[in-house]
Amino acid sequence: xxxxxxQFNLPSREQFEAAMRGIFxxxxxxxxxxxxxxxxxxxxxxxxxKHAICVTNAxxxxxxxxxxxxxxxxxxxxxxxxxxLANALRWCRAETAFADVDMADGQFDVEALDASIAEKGNVxxxxxxxxxxxxxxxxxxxxxxxxxxxxIMFDSSHGFGCVVAGRPVGSFGDVEVLxxxxxxxxxxxxxxCVATNDDExxxxxxxxxxxxxxxxxxDVVKTSNGRMSEAQAALGLLSLDAYHANRSRNRALFExxxxxxxxISGVCVVEPRRAxxxxxxxxxxxxxxxxxxxxRDALIAxxxxxxxxxxxxxxxxxxSRSGAYVDRSWLxxxxxxxxxxxxxxxxxxxxxxxVKNARMAGSLA
Amino acid sequence: xxxxxxQFNLPSREQFEAAMRGIFxxxxxxxxxxxxxxxxxxxxxxxxxKHAICVTNAxxxxxxxxxxxxxxxxxxxxxxxxxxLANALRWCRAETAFADVDMADGQFDVEALDASIAEKGNVxxxxxxxxxxxxxxxxxxxxxxxxxxxxIMFDSSHGFGCVVAGRPVGSFGDVEVLxxxxxxxxxxxxxxCVATNDDExxxxxxxxxxxxxxxxxxDVVKTSNGRMSEAQAALGLLSLDAYHANRSRNRALFExxxxxxxxISGVCVVEPRRAxxxxxxxxxxxxxxxxxxxxRDALIAxxxxxxxxxxxxxxxxxxSRSGAYVDRSWLxxxxxxxxxxxxxxxxxxxxxxxVKNARMAGSLA
Numbered sequence: 188x189x190x191x192x193x194q195f196n197l198p199s200r201e202q203f204e205a206a207m208r209g210i211f212x213x214x215x216x217x218x219x220x221x222x223x224x225x226x227x228x229x230x231x232x233x234x235x236x237k238h239a240i241c242v243t244n245a246x247x248x249x250x251x252x253x254x255x256x257x258x259x260x261x262x263x264x265x266x267x268x269x270x271x272l273a274n275a276l277r278w279c280r281a282e283t284a285f286a287d288v289d290m291a292d293g294q295f296d297v298e299a300l301d302a303s304i305a306e307k308g309n310v311x312x313x314x315x316x317x318x319x320x321x322x323x324x325x326x327x328x329x330x331x332x333x334x335x336x337x338x339i340m341f342d343s344s345h346g347f348g349c350v351v352a353g354r355p356v357g358s359f360g361d362v363e364v365l366x367x368x369x370x371x372x373x374x375x376x377x378x379x380c381v382a383t384n385d386d387e388x389x390x391x392x393x394x395x396x397x398x399x400x401x402x403x404x405x406d407v408v409k410t411s412n413g414r415m416s417e418a419q420a421a422l423g424l425l426s427l428d429a430y431h432a433n434r435s436r437n438r439a440l441f442e443x444x445x446x447x448x449x450x451i452s453g454v455c456v457v458e459p460r461r462a463x464x465x466x467x468x469x470x471x472x473x474x475x476x477x478x479x480x481x482x483r484d485a486l487i488a489x490x491x492x493x494x495x496x497x498x499x500x501x502x503x504x505x506x507s508r509s510g511a512y513v514d515r516s517w518l519x520x521x522x523x524x525x526x527x528x529x530x531x532x533x534x535x536x537x538x539x540x541x542v543k544n545a546r547m548a549g550s551l552a
Numbered sequence: 553x554x555x556x557x558x559q560f561n562l563p564s565r566e567q568f569e570a571a572m573r574g575i576f577x578x579x580x581x582x583x584x585x586x587x588x589x590x591x592x593x594x595x596x597x598x599x600x601x602k603h604a605i606c607v608t609n610a611x612x613x614x615x616x617x618x619x620x621x622x623x624x625x626x627x628x629x630x631x632x633x634x635x636x637l638a639n640a641l642r643w644c645r646a647e648t649a650f651a652d653v654d655m656a657d658g659q660f661d662v663e664a665l666d667a668s669i670a671e672k673g674n675v676x677x678x679x680x681x682x683x684x685x686x687x688x689x690x691x692x693x694x695x696x697x698x699x700x701x702x703x704i705m706f707d708s709s710h711g712f713g714c715v716v717a718g719r720p721v722g723s724f725g726d727v728e729v730l731x732x733x734x735x736x737x738x739x740x741x742x743x744x745c746v747a748t749n750d751d752e753x754x755x756x757x758x759x760x761x762x763x764x765x766x767x768x769x770x771d772v773v774k775t776s777n778g779r780m781s782e783a784q785a786a787l788g789l790l791s792l793d794a795y796h797a798n799r800s801r802n803r804a805l806f807e808x809x810x811x812x813x814x815x816i817s818g819v820c821v822v823e824p825r826r827a828x829x830x831x832x833x834x835x836x837x838x839x840x841x842x843x844x845x846x847x848r849d850a851l852i853a854x855x856x857x858x859x860x861x862x863x864x865x866x867x868x869x870x871x872s873r874s875g876a877y878v879d880r881s882w883l884x885x886x887x888x889x890x891x892x893x894x895x896x897x898x899x900x901x902x903x904x905x906x907v908k909n910a911r912m913a914g915s916l917a
Contacts, residue, residue: 195579197576197579197581200572200573200576203572203576204569204572207565207568207569207572208565211562211565211568214560214562214890216562216734216739216741216742217733217734217741217742243608243609243742244608244777244779245777246776246777247612247777250643271777274774274775274776275776277773277774277775278615278643278644278774278776279643368582369581369582376581376582376781376783377581377582377608377777377779377781408642409639409642409643410639410642411611411639411640411643412609412610412611412612412636412742414609414742416741416742416783416784418741418781418783419781525579
């Protein structure tokens, strides 16, 4: 059976059935029910933000956030990251422009960003991203945005639980979006939340989310249907309870990968460097084709033959300096609830074997 | 306890738990799982269409349909109908222009539409709507669109189960969207489907729906996250099984309302006129303020005092001829799983009393 990339944390069936029983008794399934409200309160406390507005998925959350901020025109986003962000912005009035990331950790390069704002001109907003279980230099990005008098938003889709500069990822931007997909450490079956400390922005987000108008009615340019269901919230609440145990498990697997992979020449784990605490939900490794005698894509093909899914990290702008590098060398490996320590050993041994075979074939050629 | 507007059909807890048990065993929660595929097949057969593409809600479905059709510029929609349509189009490249409906049944007025196309000029598409448990003249609208060489889409959000010109609502347009919200007769907790007979359009819709690319990869302008969860599909499948029983129940309640309301002067039920078969999921009645001595909004206030929700039908374009009429006189009354025949009797008696009191106050003044 294929070993997949993604977290796939689920509560026990008994826990979930108990939660669903309550939903059935209340006959209240969508539109800001009691479990969604409870999930929002828990998230507000976990993220240290005033408003956590739950939505059906991160794409919708990112669309809502961009429109609530009123972004019309050019917005700078990292050249490497989550394709969901670029896809979401195409439904909005924002026009995406890419800026380089640091090739060592894949996080927004603050200096490159400063240059990019000057170079591209007429920039209306910055959207940073907290990726790969690490965080960008959020305080420096916020300061840069303030200096340029620009709104700043973060795509923190995969950043729940990470801490940077002493504060939770999710609490820095004018608005941030966190994802609770099955692929993420907190799983609310594709749910997400939009976090902000700004009351007016929160009111706009609540009005954009739902035609039924939860909260104070305020003028918004458009509305959507971004409502989270009670079943999603039930899963999310149970998943929050399991967060610390799941994070510890991820961390042990991450460390096993580090030990196994960093001893293979031409292969190394991309480490969370700035986050003081990582959720370790993602394992990214970089393949140096010259040293390993094997391309990233060839390695992915070798692993697929042995039922191990490895996913190429595709740059959003492969023409940029960092994009060209990442587009050629980065891949993600399985790490999550369905992965055991012995799976990690097997994956590392397969990669070791693939590199050794490639070098041998290279020296014979 | 407030008597609400909406269908609120749910399966038994036992049925739903059995379905959820399968989902947990498979550990497969989103992204086109086996229940979603089964729901799509059932819908294709019920709607007599080649492709029924399930999505998370009707707003997303309408957005996806507009983009899959490639609508850029002016699109004609009915001046009275579902606000979800107009809201969805604001995320798209479509610009909404309104045309009148027939004031007797709220369905698109084909003659007014023909005039509207000429008058507004530069029209790129027509979006009809099948509303209030009735249907518009779908065959005539399709013929008109063909004559003008325009694509045609239908918002059939609330039309599941209705039949017009011998065919199911959902099977007429180049693309149609049906909703499975808790308010609808088939309840998949906010789910929806996009129906089409066009293979190329279906491939585009599947690519827009999901970044993970279910089906043949084709070029699309933008992608979204419109995936239906397995829990939604589980509810949807059970709800399809219960459709005929729920429709019969609706019909009996509808007839009780007709008997009760049509004997009150100045009040009458808006009847499905063109649909050969109605899902009877909506009860709309019109209040003639002159005859009843009571405005629609005053009646809504009287009912709210007695814990009966009545919802004003708001025209999307209240400046149009039909919009001005509907915006002043139409309201929806509770009809659904939570409504008993005795509730209908009570609501009719409350309306009768409110009208009698208003007339008495009027004659005393």
